[in-house]
Amino acid sequence: xxxxxxxxxxxxxxxxxxxIRSVSEIDVVSTERKISTEAExxxxxxxxxxxxxxxxxxxxxxxxxxxxxxQKRFDFMWEILSEGMLGxxxxxxxxxxxxxxxxxxxLQTFRAYAPTPYVVAANKQDMESAWSVExxxxxxxxDPAVKMLPCVAxxxxxxxxxxxxLLYSILEEMEKK
Amino acid sequence: MLPPDDxxxxxxxxxxxxxxxxxxxxxxxxxxxxxxxxxxxxxxxxRPGANIRDVNLNVEEWKVVSYIxxxxxxxxxxxxxxxxxxxxxxxVYGLIQAGLVEVVRPAGMPLPPQARQVPAVDxxxxxxxxxxxxxxxxxx
Ligand SMILES: Nc1nc2c(ncn2[C@@H]2O[C@H](COP(=O)(O)OP(=O)(O)O)[C@@H](O)[C@H]2O)c(=O)[nH]1
Ligand SMILES: [Mg+2]
Numbered sequence: 001x002x003x004x005x006x007x008x009x010x011x012x013x014x015x016x017x018x019x020i021r022s023v024s025e026i027d028v029v030s031t032e033r034k035i036s037t038e039a040e041x042x043x044x045x046x047x048x049x050x051x052x053x054x055x056x057x058x059x060x061x062x063x064x065x066x067x068x069x070x071q072k073r074f075d076f077m078w079e080i081l082s083e084g085m086l087g088x089x090x091x092x093x094x095x096x097x098x099x100x101x102x103x104x105x106x107l108q109t110f111r112a113y114a115p116t117p118y119v120v121a122a123n124k125q126d127m128e129s130a131w132s133v134e135x136x137x138x139x140x141x142x143d144p145a146v147k148m149l150p151c152v153a154x155x156x157x158x159x160x161x162x163x164x165x166l167l168y169s170i171l172e173e174m175e176k177k
Numbered sequence: 178m179l180p181p182d183d184x185x186x187x188x189x190x191x192x193x194x195x196x197x198x199x200x201x202x203x204x205x206x207x208x209x210x211x212x213x214x215x216x217x218x219x220x221x222x223x224r225p226g227a228n229i230r231d232v233n234l235n236v237e238e239w240k241v242v243s244y245i246x247x248x249x250x251x252x253x254x255x256x257x258x259x260x261x262x263x264x265x266x267x268x269v270y271g272l273i274q275a276g277l278v279e280v281v282r283p284a285g286m287p288l289p290p291q292a293r294q295v296p297a298v299d300x301x302x303x304x305x306x307x308x309x310x311x312x313x314x315x316x317x
Binding site: 001002003004023026027029050052054055057058061062063064086156160163164167168170171174175 | 221234239242243244246248249277300303304306307308309310311313314315317
């Protein structure tokens with residue numbers, strides 16, 4: 001029995017929960033939790049917002065989708081997230097340029113933690129004010145090799161396409177080695 | 178006249194210890210009763226109650242949740258997370274109370290311990306795994 005994970009990250013309200021909800025076979029469990037670091041002794045707290053979805057592949061394989069905003073202080077979650085992680089998806093709200101910088105920051109943090117394949121989902125492409133994928137690529141200064149896909153997180157087919165592109169990248173990466 | 182401060186502190190501490198000890202004994206007994214068999218498995222409730230959205234999970238709970246599957250026994254989840262029986266019982270009991278999971282009969286044979294969360298090692302196995310994922314996502 002194997003468990004593999006994909007992590008869906010991105011700024012607040014980018015569409016992580018919607019994305020996971022579109023394909024999960026269980027009701028997506030969403031949680032926001034203030035967690036004290038260092039066993040309660042340090043009083044500082046961090047809000048951890050997480051989503052959790054599941055896709056059963058077959059008798060021996062289950063895919064878990066974890067949604068996390070990828071805030072800076074999530075070292076303590078990383079152990080959970082990274083174990084068996086195949087790749088990650090960075091979701092972006094294409095209509096809110098004020099969040100692009102944060103999205104790029106999250107992307108870089110994840111890159112630093114996990115040298116796994118990833119794709120960028122340019123979400124909310126159904127909205128009129130959405131930036132095009134081409135413009136987003138320039139705004140985020142993304143390498144041409146990075147896959148950026150138009151996405152509507154509430155649309156299952158659209159989410160499937162993003163997941164498949166990530167899986168194709170994972171497969172390619174494996175073939176290279 | 179009031180007794181010196183340290184006397185009060187001493188008495189309260191002792192009382193607290195006794196109360197806390199009794200509380201833990203009761204908790205342990207209650208958890209044993211509620212969750213007698215660690216060789217049962219857990220699954221997510223397919224129709225979770227309305228309260229599910231309010232569930233707050235801490236890191237330890239997330240660790241348990243990430244292993245929930247009808248094929249993994251509670252004991253296996255406990256070992257995978259290096260928890261003791263009281264810890265796992267407490268967390269599982271909380272998840273059940275929250276209407277998040279239910280105890281189910283474990284499906285199929287018990288897992289060999291090394292089968293947990295270990296990504297496939299050799300290349301052929303790895304690409305087979307990814308291809309199975311691709312087929313499954315396509316069929317959604
Ligand atoms: N129009 C549109 N709205 C979306 C899309 N994805 C998410 N939303 C909406 O954006 C808001 C935030 O989405 P949510 O999934 O909660 O974002 P999260 O904070 O990243 O989990 C919600 O009101 C969603 O309904 C999309 O592709 N198109
Ligand atoms: Mg969310």
